[in-house]
Amino acid sequence: MSVREGNEKSKNMAEMSPPDGNRRAGRKGNKRSGTVADFRYKSSPPPETKSKERRARRDGASRNRNNGKAAEPASARAARSPRPMHKPHGGPRYRQAYAALDLGTNNCRLLIARPSGENFTVIDAFSRVVKLGEGLAHSGRLSDDAMDRALGALKVCSDKLRRRNVYLARSVATEACRRASNGEDFIQRVKDETGIVLDIITAEEEARLAVLGCHVLLEQGEGRAVIFDIGGGSTELVLIEPNGRGVPRILDWQSVPWGVVSLSDTVAKTDRGQEARLARYAEMRRVVGESFTPFAERVAQHAGQPDIRLLGTSGTVTTLASLHLELPQYDRRAVDGLIVPSQVMRDISLRLSAMSVDERCTLPCIGQDRAELVVAGCAILESIIDLWPAEKLGVADRGIREGILRSLMAGDFATARDRKAMDETRKAQ
Incomplete structure (x- = not known):
């Protein structure tokens, strides 16, 4: 596929603008860290802190209304004049909770958030290694054990979605369910047992959501960039x-x-000494490099330009960044x-x-779960740096879930604006 064809194919992948700007003023970080992009989404404060803040604001407002007198107890006010229930489709959108669930080949992740100005505030999150794609490369099917692990995690997610009274949610499944011959059957089982309706998204949609979720962390510059997402069952590259x-x-x-x-399942494992391990790594590099060749040829004209940038979102890059920082x-x-x-x-x-x-x-930040898989991630990462030799690499601990949240919020806000405009037009007529 040529760059022109790629442009046409991908033209609609970034039409939705998220409700945040590109605030990336650099700041000094750890002495080993280089620079850090100063763009964080906020975490919700602990429940007890939020309760104290709400009581303080309520009592202060009551004193103002009562000319400095003590506020009436909340229970008495509620008994006298109960507050109406909040209607999901009415009132300001910042009150609503939105959720994004990403069931990948290795992990199950959930993020629940509320809009907060140009950004959002996380009110709940969940992540668990489920190894849904374990053995898939050889059998072509999701194993019973893998499906049971994933269902266990999804039941936790389902409980969180109910308890948080989520207004709008999107749940997606990626490469493992795309490839497995029993992927659709598993999706139906998830619906029956948890109530969660998983959408098996295309690789194109996966790439679009990853860009939408993390592009704000790109290093300052005018040059072109590659954003990549190393997953459990696939890797997406986006120019x-x-x-x-x-x-x-x-x-x-x-x-x-x-x-x-x-990649770990395809290239035979060995632990017969350092030489054998390095030979396996070289084979991983070869396999991945060959797969990247079409993309590498298409972007070669841009790869040699000045000011190119590189940003990665995956457990691989965050793990390697942690080792670089020597985090305990x-x-x-x-x-x-x-x-x-x-x-x-x-x-x-x-x-x-x-x-x-x-x-x-x-090693800190690796442990048993990542010890087997991190080498495959390293092979993929090095192959990406080969084809896009940027001097520095940006690290993002965000991606598909954040992209989903921004899409949901932006789309909901646009719908609300359109509805308001239609109402005003009717009134004017």
């Missing part, structure tokens, strides 16, 4: 160009069926928005590829 404060324009994209799970345990606030020299990420990748599984298990 973009800046578009002022809005969503960048997508020029080209590609999805390959290699993620940390599918994972800290999203330190990692999300980090800018790291690409060569540093290469060096860490090579070091991990030579280590045994047991040695990787002892």
Whole structure:
């Protein structure tokens, strides 16, 4: 596919502008961190803190209304004049809770948030390693154990969605369900047992949502950029160009069926010494590099230009960033928005590829869950740096879920504006 064809195919992938600007003023971070993008979505304060703040504001307002006298107890006010229930389709949208659920090949993740100005405030989140795609590369099916693990996590998500009284939600499934011969049957089982309706999205939609969710963390610059998402069963690459404060324009994209799970399962495991481990890593690099070749050829004319940028959203890049910072345990606030020299990420990748599984298990921020899979992620990452040799790499601990939330909120706000405009037109007539 040519760049022109890629432009036409991807033209509609970034039409929806999220309700935030591109505020990326750099600031100094950890002495090993390079720079950090100063753009964070806010976390909701603890429930007890919020309750105290609400009581303080309510009591203060009551004293003002009563000329300084003590406020009437809330219970007495409620008994005398109960508050009407909030109607989902009425009132200001900032009161509503929105949810995004992403069931990937390796993880199940949920994010629940409310709009907050140009951004959103997270009120609940959930993440669990479910290994849904375990064994899929060989059998072509989701295993019973993998489906049971995923259902266990989805039941937790279902409970959170009910307790948070979510107004609007979108739940998506990606590569594992796209590839599995029993993927549709599993989707129906999820609906029957949890009430969650999963939408198996295309690779194109997955790439669009990843860009929408993390583009605000791109390093300052005018050059073109590649945003990538290393998943469990696939990797998406997207070539973009800046578009002022809005969503960048997508020029080209590609999805390959290699993620940390599918690549690990395909290239035979070995732990017979460092030489054998390095040979396996080289084979992973070869397999992924061949898959990236069509995209690499299409973007080659841009890859040699000055001021190119690179931004990654995945467990691979956040894990490697944590090792770079020498964090004793994972800290999203330190990692999300980090800018790291690409060569540093290469060096860490090579070091991990030579280590045994047991040695990787002892490293902070890796542990048992990632020890087996992180090497495949490193191979994919190095292949991406090969085709897009930016000097620095941006790290994003955000992606599809954030993209879904921004799409939901922006679409809902647009619908509300259109409805209001129609009502005003009717009144005028």
